[in-house]
Amino acid sequence: MRIWIQLTFICVVLSIIAGYSYSEGASPANIGPLVEEALRNNPQIQAAYSDWKASEYRVREVASLPDPAASYSYFGQNVETRVGPQENKYGLSQKIPFPGKLSLKSKAEAKHSAMLKERYEAVRRELIKDIKFVYYDISWVDRAIRITQEEKSIIEGLEGAAQKKYESNLTPQQDVVKAEVELSKLIDKLFILRQQRKTLEARLNNLLSRPKGAPLEAISAVEPVEFEYGLDALHAMAKESRQELLAANLNVQKADYERSLAGLDYLPDFTLGFDYIQVGAGHTTAANDGQDAWMGTVAVNVPIWFDRLAAQVNEKKAAVNASKKNLESIQDEVAYEIEDIYFKIESYRDIVSLYKTALIPQTQQLFEAARKGYETGQVDFLNWLDSERALLQTRLAYYKAVVDYQKSIAYLERVIGRDL
Secondary structure, three states, rough: OOHHHHHHHHHHHHHHOOOOOOOOOOOOOOOOHEEEEEEEOOOOHHHHHHHHHHHHHHHHHHHOOOOOEEEEEEEEEEEEEOEEEEEEEEEEEEEEEOOHHHHHHHHHOOOOHHHHHHHHHHHHHHHHHHHHHHHHHHHHHHHHHHHHHHHHHHHHHHHHHHHHHHHOOOOOHHHHHHEEEEEEEHHHHHHHHHHHHHHHHHHHHHHHHOOOOOOOOOOOOOOOOOOOOOOOHHHHHHHHHHHHHHHHEEEEEEEEEEEEHHHHOOOOEEEEEEEEEEEEEOOOOOOOOOOOOOEEEEEEEOOOOOOHHHHHHHHHHHHHHHHHHHHHHHHHHHHHHHHHHHHHHHHHHHHHHHHHHHHHHHHHHHHHHHHHHHHOOOOOHHHHHHHHHHHHHHHHHHHHHHHHHHHHHHHHHHHHOOOO
């Protein structure tokens, strides 16, 4: 009987040690292909891209002259002239804005188009961050399921050992009952974890624009990556790459062009025209009898409503100030986000290192000591069970810290607007 119990303990220890080399099975899903799939298929990305491309056509549109106007006049009662009656009149006119207006409109619209491009890039970065968050969460749930299954197998083995000891009057029935209660808790925990994975699968399928209920292969094991960036370097990257910052700066330039354009509205636009008059045959023998006539026209609008023009200029000035303040606000927010997430990454890195170098080895030693003590009767079943639970919970906490560390780096990439 004692030999059988010792063999059971050896199997338990081997199963825990084997759990450290975690694997999700054949052909696990990597994050790179998932991101590429999302960028290809996500409708939000496609909508932002179409908005950007549509704005590029708008730049050419506002830089063009307005359509010319053609006119036709019919004389219901002919106007008699010396050379004959006027019968029909044909006209063509073209409005020409004051020099500089079309150029400023084009520049303002180009800045707006560039803003939409940055918005498109921001949507891409946000999607990449969301994909990574869900990916890392699924990775942790998969590991938690695997570890909990290992724990369940261990408890089943301990329950069997306790039952044998109870039947041999070597241990109280309380040990058997405690093992059964612990086993029920693990079954409930597995149910919750699997439900969480289904929820995360649905979220990932939504981001990837996959059909509802599409199966998701196992997720690759996530390991902590090296992070060797300083605050100054991160602030410099954000200044060059953060999409919202770039868009806000472009908005300042756009508002400045629009303010200059409003000032040009004090100056008149021109309209050039040409009229051709069809003249009928007269009653003279002159050489120019019935000869058609033509004339050219020049017209200007008269901007005399100075209150309206002044209000328009003041509006654009206020818009410039608002865009500058908005830029300052975004700069402050980005700076805060960088420092906040940077210190979180530093903390998570220290926590991961602590678990890897101290807590896991220590709980492993505690588990081994409790195992040997239980074999020799120096440690009761509850203490042995607690040491086993502490080891596996420590492993779970380690993997959770790794996932939080990776998610923090993914969020930092969104904050600075580029991959690290």
